[in-house]
Amino acid sequence: MSQSGSTLSITDIQAVSPALGRYAQEDVLGDLWRRPQMSPRDRSIVTVSVLIARNQGFDLKHYMNVALDSGVSPAELSEIITHLAFYSGWSNAMSAVAAAKEVFAERGIKADQLPPASPELLPLNEEVERQRATGVEKNVGPISPGLVTFTTDPLFLDLWQRPALAPRDRSLVTVSSLIASGQSAQITYHLNRAMNNGLTAEEAGELIAQTAFYAGWPNAFSASAVVGEVLRNRPK
Amino acid sequence: MSQSGSTLSITDIQAVSPALGRYAQEDVLGDLWRRPQMSPRDRSIVTVSVLIARNQGFDLKHYMNVALDSGVSPAELSEIITHLAFYSGWSNAMSAVAAAKEVFAERGIKADQLPPASPELLPLNEEVERQRATGVEKNVGPISPGLVTFTTDPLFLDLWQRPALAPRDRSLVTVSSLIASGQSAQITYHLNRAMNNGLTAEEAGELIAQTAFYAGWPNAFSASAVVGEVLRNRPK
């Protein structure tokens, strides 16, 4: 990562706000990214997801490079963008594709490092999928049959089963994007899914701290209330 | 429309995500845009509204061209941008003006194809307006007299009565922008108004499917709950 947490140099930041330069070095780089409660790899997944979800191109290439330097593979980055096409909108993904294309070119990443369009999918957990489909059919079926159809396929029978991004990481991307865009109402389902997929309570808490810096304190506080409710309601 | 649903070519998309290229061709272009529950013209109005509401310049010119190719007139596109200046913020509209100026120049669209600044307005439904004004005065009057004033004029006595965009289409733009920016609390009033202006329940449901792809699944799911409540509460 740069010495500033941004495409901007620390000198550029100081030319407008010496204080922001200090916060960048002391709090963001010196503290947040070094906390042991979440790995730098996971922090980079969260941060890239937040930036794509909020359509913030300014530092996106910078943090895609941070991710690739922190153990995220090109195939995983490709899947993160693909996943967020559905969770944060088609045009957010297109902007991210344009940024990633440049990053891949600069690093010499070739097509053979990317996941195929139609790989063999992960085995489906039929019971989890049955519950999900039943709930959506009941709640959304009478209102938008089209949304029910597309949610089943391509979303849950295809995208979520693609093997190049682990289900736990896919959930991490999803929850990060929900927090980043203030969509508290959708956090409950996906945080439970994330924890069923292996995300720990400590990681969930630290995810909130990471999003505070990159999506703003208000989104983190709003998420905290919902995350607390999920944690209290999970079977011990 | 391009073969990719974006300014990016399908090859560009595949260079980062072969899967996203497949979803573009199979699901977005091959399925969503061809579904009979909503016309391509309406889908293009929804999509342009979503992009302006979310300030997403990346594919905006592309979808303005899709709209003009799908039966939206230059005058209607001009009114959509004007309408969204109020519903999604002044600066969103300014970005859209800059994009539309280029599109109009490229297509040779001239000033005489645009609606005048001060046309003869549509006749006002006095009873609908009286109810609206009474509700706003009661709820907002004691808090922000300025907002009450501006909501009456220029918003409801001027903008909504401009004849170059049908009230039903104006409602479609408004509801699309509300869904796109996650503003569920404002959907109830405007969806009822949209249906009073001629939007069908089937179109409302399909609008949600369209916004799922362009504003992300979470916004569509949050909207679905509110739309369902509106549909259940409308007189049969």
Place this chain on the structure above:
Amino acid sequence: MSQSGSTLSITDIQAVSPALGRYAQEDVLGDLWRRPQMSPRDRSIVTVSVLIARNQGFDLKHYMNVALDSGVSPAELSEIITHLAFYSGWSNAMSAVAAAKEVFAERGIKADQLPPASPELLPLNEEVERQRATGVEKNVGPISPGLVTFTTDPLFLDLWQRPALAPRDRSLVTVSSLIASGQSAQITYHLNRAMNNGLTAEEAGELIAQTAFYAGWPNAFSASAVVGEVLRNRPK
């Protein structure tokens, strides 16, 4: 300010929408900015905060210049950006730094006009801080210890106590950014704090009218409901 309320000229706006040109001149410049309920200086603080919170670069330099022409000092503008790094996300602030760097260079604003990285802080109101810290520890402590830590320092023991932006103005920036991003749940605490710091009820109401134009009517209406509740519950 320009004759259009934008980087775009009035002619550019009229080339896409003659109506929008009329609204710019009659309603935004001719009416909104001249209303006596809020000073042009405060309106410019609100508007710049809204644009940074929504990451809208298009007119940001324009309104930074409006702010500097309306009595906001370079030091205050620097602090507004720094403050919003925390309230609207790191990357929003980085985009704003890039814009402000250009504005400062164009106006010959030098480093000696900026607040130091580590100034002597304002005296802390221990009782207010104790209440805040207790509430956050209770609500967030069991969920995200990291968020609690960062909220205490650097947020409330450092950023909020920096002397180059008055607490009342810091609150104005915060509430504007909350309204602009639709985060109604966080308005209650910060509007009370703003009014304790000197914001009047009339200014709070006019703030909503200003954000209606720059963040869209739906955000203003959603905020109005919460602001009304705060006003009703404050001790007379």
